[in-house]
Amino acid sequence: MRKWDKLQYETTAVLNSFTDNVFIADTDLKLVWMNEAAEKLISKFTHHIKVSDPEELIGIDLTKMHGKETRFLRVMTKHELPYRATINIFDGYVADIVISNLETKEGNHYGYLLFWRDVTTEEKRKERDRALIEELSTPVLPSVLDNTLFVPLIGNFDENRMEHLKETVLHEVVRRGSDYLIFDMSGIRAMENNSMIAQFHNFNETVALTGVETYFVGFTRDLVKSFIAGGVKVESKSFPHYRQAVLHILKQEGLELQKAANKDKNKNRKNKSE
Template identity: 25%
Template sequence: MHRNNDLHTFLLTRARQLTEAWYNSIDKSKASGVYSSSDPNVIENLKKQNFEFHQLFCEVFIIDKETFNKRLDDWVLTIAEDKQHLETPTHNIIKEFMRVRNQYLDFVNEFAQGYQDHNIFDQMRMWEDIVIESFDRAMLRFMELQNQVVESQIQSQQQIIHELGTPLISLNEDTALVPLIGNIDPTRAKLILENTLQQCVQKEVSYLFIDLSGVVMIDTMVAHQLFQLIDALELIGVKPILSGLRPEIAQTAVQLGLNFDNLTITSTLAQAITINSKAHP
């Protein structure tokens, strides 16, 4: 049986020693990220995180596996989300996990040497297996959870970039402009449709200029989505006015059989604004 209250107490009373010995043994000349920081606040927080880990990890010898793994996952997630650790190469973090694991193996060996039991060697091997298994899980979960955190951040950043890439600019109380610039892929086209409709409703837009002069080329799928936007705008009572339509894009639209009959189209944005101002002074 791997559970042992005496071993738990032995390790717990050495938790602070483990933290200080670990931090002092970091080779600052080769360390990077959080481990190389000279900021007192960063160092204090790093030691605090390490100490909290020791307080938690000692419980592997007194509580059931399911409860321990849940608590371990909670701690690992705080490290995976930590800004300083996110700026630290993953291989350096794994290296420190491994160094701390060796600390535990040394202390288990020290405890076993002073333990009076004829089965102590079998017990020691069991405790060592538990330490190795638990650290392996911690390292694996760290990589999984940090990957999830990074992926979530990337998605959020992409969302912001897409939203910034399709700004709806108010020109007056009922007229707005959407200047489209750069490459438009299907994902961005979908966001343009959703964001534009939402902002038109929020800002009570009646006339919307859609300027395509900054778009060099779009494929048939994207062209179809853009003209879906035009149809959707008309459904919510917004008059779309298209400008800067390049010949290549117009050709794609014609090939798709899109209807231009009720759509106001001009060569430039300036012409579009002029025509609209004359029609709706």
């Protein structure tokens, strides 16, 4: 077991008992010690950091490993400690890190303690959850008409959701060969800013380039005000309710809805005339 002369044996034993990764650097930010868990971690990434053994890292300048333009160097230079962050390292490894000062009982600074906790699995689960939420919050649904898609928009829209909306809608329009697209705006609470409204307008124009006719239903008073404030004029036809948009599309297609009872009466009349 390696020892650092500023650490007592008992302290080293305690740090080696941790399942999380512990690194210690001196005041010049040179790595002087790591616990056994950290050694195992480094062993997985030796091909990235160009060493054959974790031991080779002892004495290395940590600023060279992190780079001079990283947040790590700025934090250490300005001494903004303790510092906490979640970082992505190699091969999708994600860690919660904490950097703290090491001081003697008299308050003399003699190094830094770097604590890394592996949260890769947790972050992957969060990413899956976020992707699922995005899918559920931006559904693209078939309607009663085979060539028409219905897109109910729900909640708040920021740049990420707007981008996801674009990708999802354009993919489904092409995949299904749709002719019409109905956006239901009644569930939108807010857009992040006027630029989001402009992006939505541009997206609508992009969809139109595919030959798809777009319609809007359920514009709330507040959303209309937001569009006006953003200087955006919606050229597509809009309706108060989804049913009215469907009826309009039926008319465009030369179709109409008819009650089943009326169909039976017409059929009986036709049979009698024959």
